[in-house]
Amino acid sequence: DSGVTQTPKHLITATGQRVTLRCSPRSGDLSVYWYQQSLDQGLQFLIQYYNGEERAKGNILERFSAQQFPDLHSELNLSSLELGDSALYFCASSVGLAQETQYFGPGTRLLVL
Amino acid sequence: ILNVEQSPQSLHVQEGDSTNFTCSFPSSNFYALHWYRWETAKSPEALFVMTLNGDEKKKGRISATLNTKEGYSYLYIKGSQPEDSATYLCARSHSGSARQLTFGSGTQLTVLP
Numbered sequence: 001d002s003g004v005t006q007t008p009k010h011l012i013t014a015t016g017q018r019v020t021l022r023c024s025p026r027s028g029d030l031s032v033y034w035y036q037q038s039l040d041q042g043l044q045f046l047i048q049y050y051n052g053e054e055r056a057k058g059n060i061l062e063r064f065s066a067q068q069f070p071d072l073h074s075e076l077n078l079s080s081l082e083l084g085d086s087a088l089y090f091c092a093s094s095v096g097l098a099q100e101t102q103y104f105g106p107g108t109r110l111l112v113l
Numbered sequence: 114i115l116n117v118e119q120s121p122q123s124l125h126v127q128e129g130d131s132t133n134f135t136c137s138f139p140s141s142n143f144y145a146l147h148w149y150r151w152e153t154a155k156s157p158e159a160l161f162v163m164t165l166n167g168d169e170k171k172k173g174r175i176s177a178t179l180n181t182k183e184g185y186s187y188l189y190i191k192g193s194q195p196e197d198s199a200t201y202l203c204a205r206s207h208s209g210s211a212r213q214l215t216f217g218s219g220t221q222l223t224v225l226p
Contacts, residue, residue: 002156033213043157043202043216056213090156097212100145100164104156 003027004105006091012111018079021108025072025093031055032074033102034066037088049074050097081112117205119217126193127225133189134220136203140184147214148177148188149202157202160188193224 003026013019025032034046045058049068060066063081068074078085088109092102118137126132138146145164149157161170166181174191190197200221204214 002158004156031212035214035216042218043204043214045213045215048213058213094212100147100162100206100212101159102147102212102214103159104149106156 002103002105004091004093004103006089006105006108008108009106010109010111012113013081014113015081015083017081017112018077019081019110021076021078021089021091021110023074023076023091023093023105025074025091026103028095029093029103030072030096031094031102032068032072033092033094034060034074034076035090035092037090037107038084039087043090046076055097078110083112086110086112117203117215117217119201119203119220121220122218123221123223125223125225128193128195130193130224131189131191132193132222133187134201134222136186136188136217138184138186138203138205138215138217140181142208143181143184144206144208144212146179146181146186147204147206148186149204151200151202151219153199160201190222193222195224195226198222198224 005024030051033048035043046060048056066076088107090107091105094102148160151157163179168179200219202219204216
């Protein structure tokens with residue numbers, strides 16, 4: 001158990017809908033990262049937050065957005081869902097920007113029908 | 114090399130065999146190289162983080178080396194056991210203020226009893 005929690009574990013929804021994925025980092029970690037694992041691709045970085053502020057953006061679609069709250073938990077919002085958004089979404093956390101080890105949560109498996 | 118590349122893509126070994134995998138990465142703007150172990154239905158588990166050229170890390174029967182000048186890292190498993198069966202991922206982080214990881218596609222190891 002890495003100490004990173006993600007909810008829900010599984011999510012099934014329809015095209016065009018909007019969902020919110022939630023992540024709670026390890027106690028004391030200030031950085032949160034979101035990654036996407038699609039069937040035909042490796043782990044892809046989406047976005048990073050550090051202490052409430054966006055720090056880096058990867059290949060995140062405009063339909064996707066995220067935020068980190070004052071209690072450091074983070075939410076990833078996916079809207080106007082398409083079939084191709086079906087994937088495993090991981091959240092990871094690290095202490096800060098100098099501490100390199102990123103600890104991964106169990107992931108949320110999203111299926112868009 | 115533009116991306117993080119891992120070889121081989123998959124590997125089957127007999128219990129007791131020693132094995133090794135390769136991770137190649139762009140050496141420019143390098144900050145750190147990570148190795149993760151990812152078992153089916155679980156989240157990636159951090160094995161090592163290495164930052165300096167010539168770094169060597171060891172954890173039980175697993176060890177790793179790093180060459181930042183030529184852009185490669187090796188992961189070694191001595192005396193493979195069936196419980197070592199997993200996908201081994203390497204990832205690189207970049208210099209700069211953000212620390213997102215760029216992952217390779219992984220080496221899938223199966224250890225046959």
